[in-house]
Amino acid sequence: MSTVPAPPAERDARRSELRPTRAPLPPGLRNVLLALVLAAIAVAAGAVTLARGDLGVGPSDILKVLEGGGDRRAEIILTRMRGPRVLVGAGAGAALGLAGTLFQTVTRNPLGSPDVIGLGAGAGAGIALVSLVSDGPAPTWMGALAGSAIAIGLVHAATGRGFASPSRLIIAGIGVAAMALALTQYVVAVVLRDAGSQLAGQLVGSLNSRSMQHAAMIGIVLLVCAPLAGLLRHDLTVMDMGDEMADALGAGAVRTRTSAIILSVLLCAGAVAVAGPIAFVALAAPHISRSTLRLPGPHLLVSALVGAVILLVSDLAVQAVPLLDGLPVGVTTAGFGGVYLGILLIGTWRRNSA
Amino acid sequence: MSTGQESAPAPALSLEGVSVGYGEKTVLADLGLEVPAGRFTAVIGPNGCGKSTMLKAMARTLPVRSGRILLDGEPLEAQRSRAVARRLAMLPQEPVVPDGITVRGLVDRGRHPYRSALRRRLPGDGEAVDAAMAATGVAELADVQVTDLSGGQRQRVWIALVLAQQTAHVLLDEPTSFLDVAHQIEVLHLCQDMRASGRTVLAVLHDLNQAARYADELVVLHEGRLVVQGAPADVLDEQLLADVFDLDAQVAPDPQSGTPMVVPRLRQSAQAG
Incomplete structure (x- = not known):
């Protein structure tokens, strides 16, 4: 056996550039620390939203109201005005972040999110149609839910294999999204004309004039879906090695993918129902979690918190930053998330090409 | 046998x-x-x-x-x-290497079938992973990123995962x-x-x-x-x-x-x- 090459250890030594992982902290600790930092930012953004301006309610007032005391003014602001706004923002943001990370994990597509397969566009078309048929304060959330359900149903049927194949899912989704968008634009441009600008706000997602019912709705969606996502997490962890490896390890790739996409769609639909089709949070939150942690996923908790932070900070911006004043929050999420994601990606590319 | x-x-x-x-x-x-x-x-x-x-x-x-x-x-x-x-273990032709995973992290995935959502870690997992890495000669690479390895080393790591599956x-x-x-x-x-x-x-x-x-x-x-x-x-x-x-x-x-x-x-x- 004189032709047998050098033993493995000797050949490995030639690859001297092998670097040990730069891991100043153990992975578990990194996760927990990042989660705490994000939670702190979310709480701070919520507190500032409540406290700023003439109608501001400070932390001491909040405590008083919670204890049953406090003045009438503070109570109204907390339960009818800014309180629901902050709760809906945090809940919808968390739902979108969680939805995005579930979706990207099982499709192994970094550009995947429930938006890409037409959920947001379907919701938009639903909102536009509802505003056509009903006068006054139309139940937009019903239009949003029905529209997203129809869109996802169409995608499920169009792939021919349900949610089993990631590539078919995304191609069918892009088609359905385009049709929904065309329908929406038709309604806005041709039918509504003058009322179009008011509808435009609802179509990009907004946290204006939310109620405690909205907060309860997204709260229930999270209470149901988050524990289920937690149970699914075990099998989700091996999806990143490909379907065959996941199957070999007993994780049933198709079953896991279908469950994750159903959960993702439910979470996203919940967020759409209470805040409208807010773009980019579901897409950006998983990326931001991954690039910040640099650990194998899925980062369910961290992505949910990133989503909440993006939405709360963006909403604060549309209330407090002069140029953005009064815009629907959906306009700024893309701005904030997009800029941060861009910085992260440029940093990653520089590192990799160095 | x-x-x-x-x-x-x-x-x-x-x-x-x-x-x-x-x-x-x-x-x-x-x-x-x-x-x-x-x-x-x-x-x-x-x-x-x-x-x-x-x-x-x-x-x-x-x-x-x-x-x-x-x-x-x-x-x-x-x-x-x-x-x-x-x-029954299976090593596919082209499994995907997850981003940011270390050799030990990947081999540890072989323990997946023994765990569940509620039991994330079991006694004996560490020993099985160590033995699998030793048998395939990748023990000294345990903390290295898998994406940094050569094709030959990577294949030994995948085989270690299969061995850890026991x-x-x-x-x-x-x-x-x-x-x-x-x-x-x-x-x-x-x-x-x-x-x-x-x-x-x-x-x-x-x-x-x-x-x-x-x-x-x-x-x-x-x-x-x-x-x-x-x-x-x-x-x-x-x-x-x-x-x-x-x-x-x-x-x-x-x-x-x-x-x-x-x-x-x-x-x-x-x-x-």
Whole structure:
């Protein structure tokens, strides 16, 4: 056996550039620390939203109201005005972040999110149609839910294999999204004309004039879906090695993918129902979690918190930053998330090409 | 485990009239064969003969259209996915390396079938992972990022994952493809080690000489059907090479091992002209 090459250890030594992982902290600790930092930012953004301006309610007032005391003014602001706004923002943001990370994990597509397969566009078309048929304060959330359900149903049927194949899912989704968008634009441009600008706000997602019912709705969606996502997490962890490896390890790739996409769609639909089709949070939150942690996923908790932070900070911006004043929050999420994601990606590319 | 050929232990895997296909196309048609337990069996055949499809069906990635597959005598579809994964491991042809994962992290994934959502860590996991890394010579790379490794090292890490799964039977889909020849031999030696430790090894191999040299038994597939199965010396001859591989070759004993070695003949046209 004189032709047998050098033993493995000797050949490995030639690859001297092998670097040990730069891991100043153990992975578990990194996760927990990042989660705490994000939670702190979310709480701070919520507190500032409540406290700023003439109608501001400070932390001491909040405590008083919670204890049953406090003045009438503070109570109204907390339960009818800014309180629901902050709760809906945090809940919808968390739902979108969680939805995005579930979706990207099982499709192994970094550009995947429930938006890409037409959920947001379907919701938009639903909102536009509802505003056509009903006068006054139309139940937009019903239009949003029905529209997203129809869109996802169409995608499920169009792939021919349900949610089993990631590539078919995304191609069918892009088609359905385009049709929904065309329908929406038709309604806005041709039918509504003058009322179009008011509808435009609802179509990009907004946290204006939310109620405690909205907060309860997204709260229930999270209470149901988050524990289920937690149970699914075990099998989700091996999806990143490909379907065959996941199957070999007993994780049933198709079953896991279908469950994750159903959960993702439910979470996203919940967020759409209470805040409208807010773009980019579901897409950006998983990326931001991954690039910040640099650990194998899925980062369910961290992505949910990133989503909440993006939405709360963006909403604060549309209330407090002069140029953005009064815009629907959906306009700024893309701005904030997009800029941060861009910085992260440029940093990653520089590192990799160095 | 193996007590010799004459006592004929129960087969590790049996295929009974198995048909598998993609869309309109049927790849395996009414395929029947038995994979002997505790031995190293190599699957050979020309491209498109259904080798990889057969492994994917055994590993439950592709659904069986008709017929059935038995694992240790029990139908696969009647068993829980996780329970099967504790007895049958599969290394796909091109598994994906997750971003940011270390060697130890990847090998640890082999423990997945023993864990659940509520039991994320079990006693014995650490020992199984350490033993698997030691057996494949990657222990000193434990904290290195898998994406930084060479192809040969990476393949040893994947095999370590399969070992950490601690199954009685192992399927390998073209484990030597994309490797240079030294690393191919290294992987084949690991296959022999797995067999020596009592595991059933079933590997799809491209190189006929390597298959004849390292495997106990060959399974020859052609157009989705079993042509012949048996010891390399009994199976590999000039007629088979002509019929199945459409290859004009001489079969001579391997100077190292004495197993059949395929030596393609030179073209005759130059002499004729």
